[in-house]
Amino acid sequence: MEKSGDGEFDGGDELFEEVDGDGKGEIFANRELLNIDHVPDENRIVGRDEHITELANEIGPAVTGSPPNSVILYGKTGSGKSLVANHVMERARKEARRRGRQLATVTVDCAQSRGEADTVQTIADNINQPSSSITVPTRGISTNEYYNRLWGILDTEYDAALITLDEVDRLGDDDVLMILSRAREAGKVDVPIGIISISNKVNFREQMTERVKSSLGHNEMIFDPYDGEQLRQILENRKDAFQEDVLAPGVIPKTAALAAQRHGDARKAIRLLRHAGHYAKTNSIHTVKEAHLELAREQAEVDRLKELISGLPPHSKYVLYALANLTDGTKNSNDWFRTTMVYDVYKKVCEAEATDSLSTDTVRDLLNELAFLEITESNQEHGGMGKGTYKEHRLLWDSSVVFKMEPDSAHVDTDN
């Protein structure tokens, strides 16, 4: 690409040279298809027909303004729970309209919610209509008043409502579930409300109080992780993200096989394919091959880890190297290491890096910070009778990723 002296390329600003504009380039034809938030159209939802039908049956009465059943969807991340819930809600909303009914549909990400008032505010604000003449301010009114406004909007504008609570276990308590599921029975609102609760925790139901359990009913659906064939189809459906002939024939089957073996998570499978495309793009390779998948995955992890630790003091990295050396030195990569062991190896790393080591207390603090960022994990262990407690740590990332953060990262002898 031709560049002029003042940071321009082809008349544009060099700073944005890598940006493809519409997602097009030599490798990608429509990169949007590989975005994590991309919602595939109806005929691109793979292998979830039964779940879609079952959920539609449960919430179906809502399209006529009758009470829908509430449902809990369980399953690991990336198994299509949110996708199916949103898809069915949207179709129900359209069908209700066709039948002359107004169905309110809304999804709340409970992981982002800052408490009960915030959750109810989000629901009310999302379904509000200008014709209701009700306002839903972001703050300044009580939780009770948010509920009142929500009931007001539902009664004036709608015949029924479907509310999806994604990551419902992050709500902290049952209050929202309790009030929403009993609102009609308690005479607060005339409109029937169906709740679709989504959780990764299979034991979520046990955390609920008996009253909420009985209001929500017993409808549960399990989403199993995808198998290799389903992942292959999910990826095949997005292959037009790439330019023609860019993907070597084995790439999609290999991506699907790797993802099925590791987790069965559609989101991660799609991400892996995107990383391979980026790897090809940044290395000016014109065909994405199977061999690029692992390289791309590792490079993406290295970049992510680098970003995670970029705000930490330099010695955090040396502590991390110490744990990576210890992990590498054992057969079992899941091994835990006591603070004293980490500290001994950390001192060797400092020697190799030609820098003075810090105190044990400081290293303890650095380990806490690494655990907070979920780069490592720490456990409190009991040493047995009269021996008190001690902490153990383990690396949550591959040691190879840690060592690839820098060209000369410190490998030390952990044996003595």
Ligand SMILES: Nc1ncnc2c1ncn2[C@@H]1O[C@H](COP(=O)(O)OP(=O)(O)OP(=O)(O)O)[C@@H](O)[C@H]1O
């Ligand atoms: N059956 C499928 N067909 C096509 N794409 C899918 C399918 N399942 C998942 N995906 C893709 O993976 C993404 C993640 O799926 P989804 O958000 O539904 O997972 P989830 O089970 O709700 O996970 P989480 O618990 O992490 O939210 C979707 O946005 C979609 O792009």
